[in-house]
Amino acid sequence: MASSCWSPLVGQPISPEHASEISRVFKALGDPVRLRLLSLIASHAGGEACVCDLTEVFDLSGPTISHHLKVLREAELITGERRGTWIHYRVVPQRLASLADLLIPTTAETVAS
Amino acid sequence: MASSCWSPLVGQPISPEHASEISRVFKALGDPVRLRLLSLIASHAGGEACVCDLTEVFDLSGPTISHHLKVLREAELITGERRGTWIHYRVVPQRLASLADLLIPTTAETVAS
DNA sequence: CTTCTATATTGACGTCCGTCGAAGCAGAGT
DNA sequence: ACTCTGCTTCGACGGACGTCAATATAGAAG
Numbered sequence: 385m386a387s388s389c390w391s392p393l394v395g396q397p398i399s400p401e402h403a404s405e406i407s408r409v410f411k412a413l414g415d416p417v418r419l420r421l422l423s424l425i426a427s428h429a430g431g432e433a434c435v436c437d438l439t440e441v442f443d444l445s446g447p448t449i450s451h452h453l454k455v456l457r458e459a460e461l462i463t464g465e466r467r468g469t470w471i472h473y474r475v476v477p478q479r480l481a482s483l484a485d486l487l488i489p490t491t492a493e494t495v496a497s
Numbered sequence: 498m499a500s501s502c503w504s505p506l507v508g509q510p511i512s513p514e515h516a517s518e519i520s521r522v523f524k525a526l527g528d529p530v531r532l533r534l535l536s537l538i539a540s541h542a543g544g545e546a547c548v549c550d551l552t553e554v555f556d557l558s559g560p561t562i563s564h565h566l567k568v569l570r571e572a573e574l575i576t577g578e579r580r581g582t583w584i585h586y587r588v589v590p591q592r593l594a595s596l597a598d599l600l601i602p603t604t605a606e607t608v609a610s
Numbered sequence: 611c612t613t614c615t616a617t618a619t620t621g622a623c624g625t626c627c628g629t630c631g632a633a634g635c636a637g638a639g640t
Numbered sequence: 641a642c643t644c645t646g647c648t649t650c651g652a653c654g655g656a657c658g659t660c661a662a663t664a665t666a667g668a669a670g
Contacts, residue, residue, distance in 0.1 A: 393535055393593075407529040415520055416644075419520050420510065425509055426508075428663080435617060444658095445659070451658075460514075471616080475507070484601045547646085550624070561630070567649095579637090582638065
C-alpha cells in the first residue's frame with residue numbers, strides 16, 4: 385500500500401519513514417539478477433513468465449531464483465498467480481511508474497532561491 | 498559514462514553487463530540514509546549542501562555520513578566541489594532522469610500479444 | 611494413493627555492507 | 641609554524657545478503 389502517494393525526492397526532504405519504505409523497493413532493484421528477472425518478465429510474451437522460463441536463463445539454482453522472486457514480490461514490483469502447475473509472474477507497472485515519479489525532479493521547482 | 502544510453506527494462510531483456518551497471522546505482526539508492534541525503538541535498542537552498550548541513554540532521558557519526566556520500570558519489574548521483582573549507586554537494590539530475598527513463602514502461606509496447 | 615513435476619521454504623556458509631572510533635589530510639586563522 | 645575545524649580514510653566488528661543442497665508443499669497424472 386501507499387504505492388503512489390510518494391512525494392518526490394526534490395522539493396522538500398523526505399521523512400525517515402518515507403525513506404525506509406522507498407529504500408526497500410530500490411534495494412530490491414539493487415541486484416543484477418533481480419533486475420534481469422524483472423526485465424525478463426516484463427519483456428516476455430503476454431507480459432508474464434513462469435519460473436521455468438526464468439530459471440533456464442541463469443546459471444543459478446532454483447531456490448536462488450525463487451528467493452529473488454520473493455524479494456521482488458515483497459517489494460510489490462511483481463505479482464505471481466498460480467494457474468495449474470505453473471506460477472505466472474508479471475510486473476506491477478504502477479510500481480515502476482511511482483518510482484519514476486519519485487526520481488523526476490519537476491525541474492522548475494529545484495532552483496527556488 | 499554511459500549514463501543516458503540505458504535501454505528500458507521492458508521491451509527486451511537487459512544484458513547481464515547492463516544489469517550489473519544499473520544495479521550499482523539502484524543499490525546506492527537502496528538505503529534510507531542515502532535516500533534522505535539525496536533528498537536533503539536536492540531540497541537545500543541553491544540545490545547544494547555542505548556536509549555539515551547534512552551531518553547534523555542524522556544521529557550518525559561523521560565518518561558514516563562521509564561513507565554514504567562516497568557511495569552516492571561513486572554512483573554518480575551527486576558531485577562534490579570544494580570551495581574553501583567546505584565541500585558542497587549537489588545532485589546530478591541527468592542521472593535521476595536516466596533511471597526514471599529506465600523504469601517508465603512506454604506502456605503501449607508491453608501488451609503485444 | 612502414489613508418483614512426478616514445478617515451485618517454495620529451511621538451514622547453513624561465505625561475503626558484502628553499515629556503523630563506529632581513531633587517525634589522516636586540507637584550508638583558514640592566529 | 642602551530643592549531644583549529646571540516647571532511648575523509650582506515651581498520652574492525654556485527655548484522656544483513658546471495659547462494660546452495662536438502663527438504664517440503666502443491667497440483668497433475670497415472
